[in-house]
Amino acid sequence: MTRRKFSREFKIEAVKLVTERGVSVAQACRDLELAESVLRRWMREAAEAPASSFPGNGQQRAKLAEIAALKKEVAKLKAERDILKKAAAFFAREAT
Template structure:
C-alpha cells in the first residue's frame, strides 16, 4: 500500500477537477477509486481532510476549547497550591 502526503492528494484533487478524475488518475498512476475517495474526503472535511496518520480531525473551535480547558485545570491547580501555602504561612504566624 502506497502512502501519499497531503500536498500530493490536494494537487491530485485539483487536477481531477481540471481534467477529470479518470484522466488525472491515469496521469498520476493512481487508481481512480482512490482519487474519488480523496475528493469525497475533501468535500466532507475541507482543510481537515488529510491530517495524517494518528492525528484526529479536530476543528479549530474544538482545539481552542481543549486548550482553554487545559489552561483552566492548570490555573485551578496553581490556586490550590497557593491556598495551601497561605494556610501554612498563616499557621506559622499564629505561633
Template sequence: MTVRKQYTKEFKLDAISLVLDQGCTATEVSRNLEINASMLRRWIREYQQDDAGQAFRGNGKLTLEQEEIRKLKIRIKRLEMEKRILKEATVFFAKETK
C-alpha cells in the first residue's frame, strides 16, 4: 500500500503561481516539481473557484460554518448530559421523599 503524499498550502500556491503568474505550462511545472499534472490543474481550478480564501485549508482547519456546527454539536451533547443528570436527580429525590 502506498502512502499518499501531502503537500503544504505554500507548496500548492507556489506551484499555482508558476503557472498563472510566471507563464509556465502545467505540464512543465508538474514535471519539474515531480507531481501529477492533473493534480496541479485541479489545484489551479480550486484556487480560481475559491471566493472566500478557503482553498487548501488543510486537515483540521474548518470553515466558519463547520466550526459553528462543531461548537453547536458540543453544546447539544453538554445540554443532553445535563438533562439526563437532572432526570436522574429527580428520580432520586422522588424516592427519598417517600
C-alpha cells in the first residue's frame, strides 16, 4: 500500500470545509476518504500558522530550517575542535 500525498490546496480546502462551511469533521472525513486524525492535524497546523502551514516538498518550516542550520554549525565546530586537538598533540610531541 502506498502512502497518499495531498496537495497544499487540497488540505486548505479540506480545512475550510469544516471551519467555514460548517461541515462536521466526521462527515468531511467520510466525503474525502480521510482518517479523522489526519484532518484534525491539518486543522491544528492551519490554526497555528496559517501562512506557513502545509509547506510541501522541499520547503521547510522555520523551526526545521533553524534546526538544520544549527546541526550544520555543530558539525563545523566539531571539525574545528578536532583539528585543534590534533595540532596541540603534534606540537606537544615535537616540544619533548
